[in-house]
Structure formats: structure tokens, C-alpha cells
Amino acid sequence: MNKHSNARRLVMAGCAIALGVTTATPSGSLAAQSEPSQAQVTNGELLPFAAGASGSTSGHAQMVRTASGATIVSLHVTGLVPGRAYASHVHAAPCAVGAADGHYKHDPAGAATPPNEIWPGDGPFVAGPSGNANVNTVADFRAGATAVSVVVHDRSLPSAANKIACADLS
Numbered sequence: 001m002n003k004h005s006n007a008r009r010l011v012m013a014g015c016a017i018a019l020g021v022t023t024a025t026p027s028g029s030l031a032a033q034s035e036p037s038q039a040q041v042t043n044g045e046l047l048p049f050a051a052g053a054s055g056s057t058s059g060h061a062q063m064v065r066t067a068s069g070a071t072i073v074s075l076h077v078t079g080l081v082p083g084r085a086y087a088s089h090v091h092a093a094p095c096a097v098g099a100a101d102g103h104y105k106h107d108p109a110g111a112a113t114p115p116n117e118i119w120p121g122d123g124p125f126v127a128g129p130s131g132n133a134n135v136n137t138v139a140d141f142r143a144g145a146t147a148v149s150v151v152v153h154d155r156s157l158p159s160a161a162n163k164i165a166c167a168d169l170s
């Protein structure tokens with residue numbers, strides 16, 4: 001192998017590390033299993049809850065736990081009321097269990113706000129003129145196993161009954 005192609009391999013390896021991309025290990029040895037985790041992608045369709053059953057809310061959510069230790073959540077919602085304010089959070093129960101229950105917290109004893117919680121849009125967001133919203137957020141930790149759903153809240157409804165849609169992540 002000549003000098004040029006060696007340099008090229010080094011550059012490519014550097015890029016893979018910088019992007020947090022985990023490449024297949026050639027040996028498959030036990031030692032390889034203690035390498036940094038691979039990226040994990042989960043996603044799900046957004047389905048209406050009772051509070052949103054009168055509308056036509058749909059869309060999807062995706063969570064990427066990166067190999068470098070971050071969590072990226074993106075949410076696409078359609079069928080919202082244009083100009084109305086909504087909010088979204090990662091929740092700690094499946095949609096079918098207690099209407100997805102409460103928010104996922106990185107530190108269970110920590111604050112009920114970001115960065116300890118994961119809120120796509122980082123706070124309230126407003127539906128566009130077509131009733132769509134595309135929001136995301138990046139947390140600087142890898143979400144734990146109980147970060148299982150993404151809920152959309154309609155902030156024009158009372159907080160006790162404003163969960164309009166939910167996506168189970170799998």
C-alpha cells in the first residue's frame with residue numbers, strides 16, 4: 001500500500017469517528033463489545049389520543065441515540081390548528097399506559113425541564129399555516145430505556161387533558 005492510500009484511510013477513519021459512526025469490527029472479539037455503543041434509532045407513528053380525537057392529527061417521531069452519547073428527537077406533525085401553540089415531550093410510558101404517563105427524566109431526581117427532560121422544539125411551538133409542525137431537539141446524553149414515547153400537547157386545552165397525540169418509539 002502506498003503512502004497516499006494510507007493517508008486516505010486515516011482521513012476516512014477520522015471522519016467516521018467524528019460522525020459517531022460505528023463500523024463493523026473485523027474480529028468480532030469479546031473486547032470489541034466494550035467499544036462505544038452503536039447509534040440506536042427508534043421511531044413511531046403519531047396516533048390521536050382522546051383529547052385530539054376530534055382532529056386529524058398524524059405524523060411521526062424519531063429518536064436517535066448517537067454513538068457519541070447524545071439523543072436527537074425529531075417530530076413531524078400534521079393536522080394541527082394553524083397558529084395554535086403546542087408542546088411536545090419524551091414520555092416515560094407507552095402511549096397505552098396511563099396516556100403515556102409523565103415525562104422522561106434523565107436524572108429521575110432532577111428538574112422537570114430541559115436539559116433534564118427532552119422536549120422536541122425546546123418549548124412551545126406554533127403550527128404553521130398548513131397545520132404542520134416540524135420540531136426537534138438534541139440532548140447531550142443518551143436517553144435511557146424508559147424514554148419510550150413522544151406526546152404532543154395542545155396548549156389551548158386544560159393541562160390535565162391536553163395530550164392530543166402520541167407515538168410509541170420502537
Ligand SMILES: [Cu+2]
Pocket residue numbers: 088089090091103151153
Ligand atoms: Cu408531555
